[in-house]
Amino acid sequence: MKLKLREVIQAISGTVVPARVSDESIYGISTDSRKIGQGELFIPLVGEQYDGHDYIINVIQKGAVASLWNRSKSIPEGITIPLILVEDTLKALQELARYYRNKVNPKVVGVTGSNGKTTTKDLIASVLSTHYRVHKTKGNYNNHIGVPLTLLNMPEDTEVAVIEMGMNNRGEIEILTQIAYPDLAVITNIGESHLEFLKTRENIAAAKLEITKGLKENGILILNGDEPLLRTAMEKLDSSYHVIWVGSETGNDRFPIEIRQNLNDVQFRHSSGEEYSLPLLGVHNVINGLMAIEVGIQLGVPLSKIKEGLKHPDLTSMRLEKTITKNGSTLINDAYNASPTSMRASLQILTTFRQYQKRIAILGDMFELGEQAEYYHQEIGQLCASLKLDLLVTTGQLGRLIASSAIEHGMEKRHVYHFENVDEIAPFINQHSDPDSIILVKASRGMHLERVVQQLLS
Template sequence: MKNLTIENMTKACRGTYHGSDSLLGREAAHVVIDSRRAGRDDVFVAIKGERVDGHSFIPSVMEKGALCAVSEQDLGETSFPYIQVESTAQALLDIAKLYRDSFDIKVVGISGSVGKTSTKEMIASVLSQKYHVHKTQGNLNSESGLPLTVFDLQEEHEVSVLEMGINHFGEMRKLSTVAQPDVCVLTNIGVAHLEFLKTREGIMQEKTQMFQDMKPGGSIVLNGDDPLLSSIGPVKGVTPLFYGTSPDCGVYATDIQSRGLKGSSCVIHTPEGEFACLVPTPGSHMVSNALAGAAVGYVLGLTSEQIREGIEKLPFMAGRNNIIQTGRIIILDDCYNANPVSMKAAIDVLDLGIGRKVAILGKMGELGNNEKELHYEVGAYLAASGTDMVIAVDELAREIIRGIGDAGSHIETHWFATRDELIPHLGELIHEGDNVLVKASNSLGFSGIVQALQEL
């Protein structure tokens, strides 16, 4: 890997090298934290997790031909080289920064309370019409995930689109120091992670720390429909480019029309002109994602036609507003994660369906002291929707049903303690022609419900 010699890595993470000096100029083939993925000439960073301590796997990894280990422990006399550091988690970030610094490419950094991944996919789809794009895979957006994403950079990449997820104060700078974005994108400031960041203002304070590591001459792209983000003025001499539904934004949409579960049509306006397009995934929030893609595309020099093509070629993603037609039912697979804003947006998408509408909903995690109230509010929101049946899973999701009942709604409701308790009853609850939304926090494993629905 470019620039990742043992000597350079030791300096980058301020470690102490133990081993033969003759190896200092050797470059790593890969940098890994999963011992099962380690191979010949790889560098293994031993991370101590909640359940497993990577240090226990160092001997077996080195036996497989790894080049070097990174350890917090003094391993004593060994037959293999290793770098001893104070924190292997920080060393992973330091090595990733060293590797990122070896590439002269544009980096788009994305964060926000809701929609980071779907916005990342939209931006990547747009930029791929002009550039060879590298992007975050899956949910590798954390202090361990971001470095692994960076390590996938290759010489042919021209732009990197990096998702940055945080839920504690102090985490954003750890990520943005590595990413050093040329374009900083914030999608919204919602109520996700209130358990740790306490208030929406606290969330914004932490998210906007990304701007501190923006490259000179960089750009800031913000959702102008968000009341907190829209209040942000120039930062480090950079005036933000806002996107939204208001003509006051630099990039905005008009003539928005729902095409049901086929998506939405609209006219997008940029400083370079306007164009009509079809956003191929349903929901008003996807129009917002398209505007983010258009704004970043404009900043990085794409034509209106390239931006339109990128929006209309957006690929579907499992678990994220993914529509599955089985022949008997239509499944809205949005089970990757959930918070109050995304839950209500998914309910709005379900309302677009033709036929009976069923919502299978689980708990939303990391909501702090107001978690019951926020689940109850989702129930009240459902009561005012066109939903015909709600199936709630998990103890906390009882509050959703209570919110429905207290609103005087006649929505049919069912409750199950666990996913596995529900699955055997799907055949009797779900009817041919139903539109079925599946959504919950990822920890509930609702992908198993999606799979079971496809087998009905």
């Protein structure tokens, strides 16, 4: 990005100190004093345990050309760069991102949902990259700080921006969508994530549909038509959007006719009759693929390029990543995050690979389920028993409920193990697996099961 300092001041209605400044150019934005670069604007944010204003001298030494500054904060001596005074540096960050989004003026695709939004975002970006200059959300930059930073890091020649939007509570998606101002919006599904805060799936659906608050008039809204809550909610919305329902059932506008899960990919026929291939595991990813196809079609990408994009996506790590362990076992690394919906889908994948003699699941706690946490973990245990897994390994306080429920529903005790210490899991698995084994690793991010993955691979 490139902005003039005066442009920034005007965009956020700031007051500059000293009053007279040269019209310098800004070549980047950073909220992290450790990563600030030469010629960048520093935006000091304030959190419960940190205050970016404390590091102003550090960022000056590293080459920052200017910094935002909260009016309520005293200005230390020795400041040699312009400070732009604002009431709230976070809100100023968001205002600047909105300004820059409008200045670059790309088509914007907003993606949200309880599960699958990152994979869907990656697939959409891959499809569109075959035809446009595309900028997409990196990693987990999908919140009230990450979305503005994603937009501000957008190259000036960007033609399409694919922006992932996450949330924990009501009102958060509304803020993000009114910054990104999408032309197309995608809601992948409504799951159980965030029940701790939102209490019901109906509330989750309402929170996800906040994405329409910033959707342009006559914009395109692509929804999971297999989710009754979305259909019910849409009946109550007075909207001018062009709604397209995508799902597995034939009552949707777009659906798969035939699905074939292979060892390294999933192939399917679109309801239009076109054949597609995804290098992903899990039939559930077909719906994510269908949504990416629809975005491509709506933005005029030729079908041949859509197919090419789906075959070679640049995917975020630790999402159904298939690798080989040091003892030759096949490992499915899905340790980035977990909810009951995604846990069920990942476990079902184990049943599709019948060429393996031993199917092993390493599972941990699923977070943010509130009062229903015990129920959903016990439900996963019951599913493990019904799938007749050869070995179930759990960790975490709630993971113990998965293990006990699996035993209660018929899984033999000698096939179920629970570990309090995550670092004890890999040595155990190495003793109980071989090249004829397939291993799934899945839990919420805070369980750090990526450590198990690293130990199995190294």
